[in-house]
Amino acid sequence: MKVSVCSNRPILSPCGLKDIKYQVDTYVGCEHYCYYCYALAQAETDWSKKILIHNDIVDHLSKALDKIPPQTIYMGYHTDPYQPCESEYLQTRKVLELFFKKGFSASILTKSDLIIRDIDILKEMNDAAVSVSVAFNDNQTRRLFEANTMDTDKRIEALHQLKEAGVRTGALLCPIIPHITDAIQLIDILEPYADVIWVYGLNINDRSDQNWLTIQKILNSQFPDLIEQIESVIFSKNHSYWANLRENLEILKKDQKLNLNIHI
Ligand code: SF4
Numbered sequence: 001m002k003v004s005v006c007s008n009r010p011i012l013s014p015c016g017l018k019d020i021k022y023q024v025d026t027y028v029g030c031e032h033y034c035y036y037c038y039a040l041a042q043a044e045t046d047w048s049k050k051i052l053i054h055n056d057i058v059d060h061l062s063k064a065l066d067k068i069p070p071q072t073i074y075m076g077y078h079t080d081p082y083q084p085c086e087s088e089y090l091q092t093r094k095v096l097e098l099f100f101k102k103g104f105s106a107s108i109l110t111k112s113d114l115i116i117r118d119i120d121i122l123k124e125m126n127d128a129a130v131s132v133s134v135a136f137n138d139n140q141t142r143r144l145f146e147a148n149t150m151d152t153d154k155r156i157e158a159l160h161q162l163k164e165a166g167v168r169t170g171a172l173l174c175p176i177i178p179h180i181t182d183a184i185q186l187i188d189i190l191e192p193y194a195d196v197i198w199v200y201g202l203n204i205n206d207r208s209d210q211n212w213l214t215i216q217k218i219l220n221s222q223f224p225d226l227i228e229q230i231e232s233v234i235f236s237k238n239h240s241y242w243a244n245l246r247e248n249l250e251i252l253k254k255d256q257k258l259n260l261n262i263h264i
Contacts, residue, residue: 001049001050001084002051005055012064015077020074021071022068022074023077025081026053026081026092027085027091029044030080031051036215041210041211053089058095070103072104072106072107073099074108075095075106075108076108081110084148086112107129107131108122110133111132111134112155113154116162119165128167129168134186145218159193163195169193170195170196171186171197173187175201175203176200177230179229180226187252187258196259197261199262200264201234201264202234204235206235219231
């Protein structure tokens with residue numbers, strides 16, 4: 001993987017999430033290279049080969065933070081802050097140290113257990129939150145759709161350690177791939193360690209979408225018996241598959257009193 005310094009550009013940017021005004025992407029690009037990633041369509045580089053890092057991220061971000069009051073900043077919107085190169089480049093660690101020094105906090109989404117390294121800062125921050133995203137029940141299937149991510153059980157163990165350290169935790173089940181992702185089983189595994197769980201389906205608008213073409217290739221070669229069923233569910237928001245899953249999730253939510261947010 002080649003890592004290059006990118007041209008100067010704003011590091012702090014507006015965030016579209018409810019209750020969070022700003023976000024920071026510590027990298028430009030994401031080595032995890034999930035084939036369903038919505039950000040792949042706008043990628044500046046081929047993420048399987050090249051990732052960009054900000055020049056002097058601390059100095060630039062420090063100046064931007066001085067213009068706003070201390071608050072929670074989101075990390076993990078367009079790129080994963082704990083992708084493999086973070087272990088060498090420490091961009092995310094440096095940003096968290098800066099946040100802590102200036103009285104800011106962080107809300108982080110990741111697919112990596114590298115976040116355990118930073119529990120020391122996160123537990124000292126005012127109300128930091130960490131969510132892990134998970135979409136596959138076994139690692140063999142995960143590897144088909146996420147070229148370079150961490151094992152699912154390692155992510156869950158990271159969530160466990162974060163919760164034990166007193167950090168607010170969440171799990172994002174995304175994307176639910178019909179007939180492949182067993183959402184009920186994943187919720188059962190994640191629920192002891194996640195204060196809140198969100199569930200989202202695979203979001204692909206039409207059949208010409210590059211992400212769909214890539215996923216279609218995987219389905220054709222690995223799930224030839226299921227591809228027709230999967231395709232019909234993905235492109236029909238009113239399909240009975242979604243209705244049944246929604247109903248089962250609502251029952252689970254009620255019976256187990258889960259903080260479950262269903263968006264399918
Ligand atoms: S980890 Fe997130 S940002 Fe990175 S490729 Fe996967 S979906 Fe995209």
